[in-house]
Amino acid sequence: MTNDWMLGSLYLLMAIMLVAGSLISRREKFAKLATIALAWIAIFGAGFVLFSFRDDLSYVAQRLKAEATGDxxxxxxxxxxxxxxxxxxxxxxxxxxxxxxxxxxxxxxxxxxxxxxxxxxxxxxxxxxxxxxxxxxxxxxxxxxxxxxxxxxxxxxxxxxxxxxxxxxxxxxxxxxxxxxxxxxxxxxxxxxxx
The missing domain is CATH 2.40.70.10 (Acid Proteases)
Structure with missing residues (x-):
């Protein structure tokens, strides 16, 4: 459990550093930088969710099929x-x-x-x-x-x-x-x- 938490924290820290680094290197207005930052956070958040639940995604597909067909x-x-x-x-x-x-x-x-x-x-x-x-x-x-x-x-x-x-x-x-x-x-x- 502790290793999973540490790996998740490390992944999140790397994502924040990448976003922060790309924003610091740009010389744009704050609103545009904030928009880009939010976009990057959303992309990494989606990646994190997909990575975390990768084993359950096939079950989600089966469940959606069952709900649609009744099988x-x-x-x-x-x-x-x-x-x-x-x-x-x-x-x-x-x-x-x-x-x-x-x-x-x-x-x-x-x-x-x-x-x-x-x-x-x-x-x-x-x-x-x-x-x-x-x-x-x-x-x-x-x-x-x-x-x-x-x-x-x-x-x-x-x-x-x-x-x-x-x-x-x-x-x-x-x-x-x-x-x-x-x-x-x-x-x-x-x-x-x-x-």
Whole structure:
């Protein structure tokens, strides 16, 4: 920490000396010299900021892209999902290799998909609708099933239990997936999932 401070101070001192030296060698009016000095200070300040945050600039670019497109930012085993305009977190996941759009819902106990999605993804579905679940739209009877694989970016889970709803078009990524993660939480306008 002390070395970083010393290097920063040395850099700043060199910048001030360079600006001061160039101003002393000129014989201009004070207003023009002050303008030039401020321009040099701004140039060196921008250089200092770029140099100091050079490792974080790629993350800034990823974040700007995510904000513009809604795509998650993936770094290793961490996925950062930007909040959608509707205030929810949506993610494209892979269910048995099939691309499925999920609403991330920490209020849902189980991950739930529609029957059409289950058929398209080859999910094993138990006969009958044996479970009753409470949703925002009231009580709903659902079947149970298991997916061989459910992946959100690089975070992959095997043999995931599911609820299958007959007439639901909304797929919900629930707590049975979220609780299997090393860490998850909301930071500002981002949902962070860490595998």
């Amino acid at each position: 998650p930012v993936v770094e290793g085993q961490e996925v950062r999902i930007p909040m959608a305009i509707d205030g929810h977190f949506w993610i494209d996941a892979q269910l048995n290799g099939q691309k499925v759009k999920f609403l991330v819902d920490s209020g849902a106990t189980m991950t739930t998909i529609g029957r059409d999605v289950a058929e398209a993804a080859g999910v094993t579905v138990n006969d009958g609708r044996t479970q009753v679940v409470r949703t925002g739209n009231g009580m709903l009877r659902v079947a149970t099933g298991r997916a061989d694989e459910l992946s959100v970016g690089p975070i992959n889970r095997q043999n995931i239990g599911l609820h299958i709803a007959d007439r639901e078009e909304l797929n919900v990524l629930g707590m049975n997936y979220l609780s299997s993660l090393e860490r998850w939480g909301v930071e500002g306008r981002w949902l962070i999932l860490k595998g």
